[in-house]
Amino acid sequence: MATTQLLTPVPRKSFPLPSLLALATAVFVTALTETLPAGVLPGMGESLGVSESAAGQTVTVYAIGTAVTAIPLTAATAGWNRKRLLLTAMGGFAVANTVTAVSGAYPLTMAARFLAGVAAGLAWALLAGYARRLVPVEQQGRAMAVAMAGVPVALSLGVPVGTFLGRMFAWWVPFLAMTALAVVVIGWIAALLPGQPGQPAGERAPVRRALTVPGVVPVLGVTVLYVLAHTILFTYIAPFLDGAGLGDATGTVLLVFGLASLLSIWLSGAHIHRRLRQLTIGGALLVAVTAVVLAVWSGSAAPVYAAAALWGLGWGGAPTLLQTALGDAGGEQADAAQAVLVTLWNVAMAGGGVVGGLVLSGLGTGALPWAVLALLLPALAVVTGARRHAFPPVRR
Numbered sequence: 001m002a003t004t005q006l007l008t009p010v011p012r013k014s015f016p017l018p019s020l021l022a023l024a025t026a027v028f029v030t031a032l033t034e035t036l037p038a039g040v041l042p043g044m045g046e047s048l049g050v051s052e053s054a055a056g057q058t059v060t061v062y063a064i065g066t067a068v069t070a071i072p073l074t075a076a077t078a079g080w081n082r083k084r085l086l087l088t089a090m091g092g093f094a095v096a097n098t099v100t101a102v103s104g105a106y107p108l109t110m111a112a113r114f115l116a117g118v119a120a121g122l123a124w125a126l127l128a129g130y131a132r133r134l135v136p137v138e139q140q141g142r143a144m145a146v147a148m149a150g151v152p153v154a155l156s157l158g159v160p161v162g163t164f165l166g167r168m169f170a171w172w173v174p175f176l177a178m179t180a181l182a183v184v185v186i187g188w189i190a191a192l193l194p195g196q197p198g199q200p201a202g203e204r205a206p207v208r209r210a211l212t213v214p215g216v217v218p219v220l221g222v223t224v225l226y227v228l229a230h231t232i233l234f235t236y237i238a239p240f241l242d243g244a245g246l247g248d249a250t251g252t253v254l255l256v257f258g259l260a261s262l263l264s265i266w267l268s269g270a271h272i273h274r275r276l277r278q279l280t281i282g283g284a285l286l287v288a289v290t291a292v293v294l295a296v297w298s299g300s301a302a303p304v305y306a307a308a309a310l311w312g313l314g315w316g317g318a319p320t321l322l323q324t325a326l327g328d329a330g331g332e333q334a335d336a337a338q339a340v341l342v343t344l345w346n347v348a349m350a351g352g353g354v355v356g357g358l359v360l361s362g363l364g365t366g367a368l369p370w371a372v373l374a375l376l377l378p379a380l381a382v383v384t385g386a387r388r389h390a391f392p393p394v395r396r
Helices: 017-039 041-048 052-076 082-102 106-133 137-148 150-168 173-192 207-212 216-235 237-243 247-297 301-315 318-363 365-385
Strands: none
Touching: 017 052, 017 082, 017 106, 017 137, 017 150, 017 173, 041 052, 052 106, 052 318, 082 106, 082 173, 106 137, 106 318, 137 150, 137 247, 137 318, 150 173, 150 247, 207 216, 207 318, 216 237, 216 247, 216 318, 216 365, 237 247, 237 365, 247 301, 247 318, 247 365, 318 365
């Protein structure tokens, strides 16, 4: 007599949202710690006995700390358990922000900010890969989008809130608040995130080997051009709007940009698995259109707000798209490639401030959008042409 065996279906693994939100909060801590001094420079400079421009170098030294240490530290810690390394990086933020808040000496503050940059280099090289490994391949885009949501939240909400706390109480209050948040994240990560092993010694390769993997260099090149273009506009948006007679609208313009960025992250997470190439091309096109609108119609409020929305839609998903493209292209060398990306990202941010300043002083605010467009056109050309390994029509 034949019998029928009932097979119990294997349940689909649930989406690890709490763990990914822990990573998103870590991203928030990383992004906001970098930009927080910008909102409290007067009080910070007065407390340290230096000028506002000198106090502003606390942002520069953070970027330098990240740029010069991300690659060597990633190589040196390749064998570490990923969870332990991420906890170490978050501990570095807690220490650095605490010292920044209580320091009364400019050299000590600069040293603390450099330490924060080092912690950022470690964290950025880890976070993208961590999010990808928590989920099956078909959910990796969504997972990356959740984890990277901390960036636009930090820029659109975190910086204004930090500035408000600094003005209402004291400049050092937001830094202590960041310390408290870092401690919360440490407990969150310790409780929820699974441990992930590092690479065995025999499997480690020099970071430079990642640059020989097909597709890695084109993604890195697009990243540099994209970040450089964005930073030129973002860094000098206030003087640009002042020059257009819309200086009082700066806060509202940035709010529109931030909200559109959040929408962009959601759209990227929903469609990145099947449309990474199309989303990357579309995002770059939107930022290019933003540059044209601002160059031609900056004197009217409505086009400027529309441009801010297009800018956020084009930029918000960019970190997720570019890091996912790099992870796909890098394969086994993805972590090493991410370390190179972190370095180049910070170099491009610093370069955006320098290049934008030269454009501003030499050609005036009206030239800023044209500089953005000049950088995005070659980025679009690379994305369009690199369809075999870097930005393939169908993700591998």
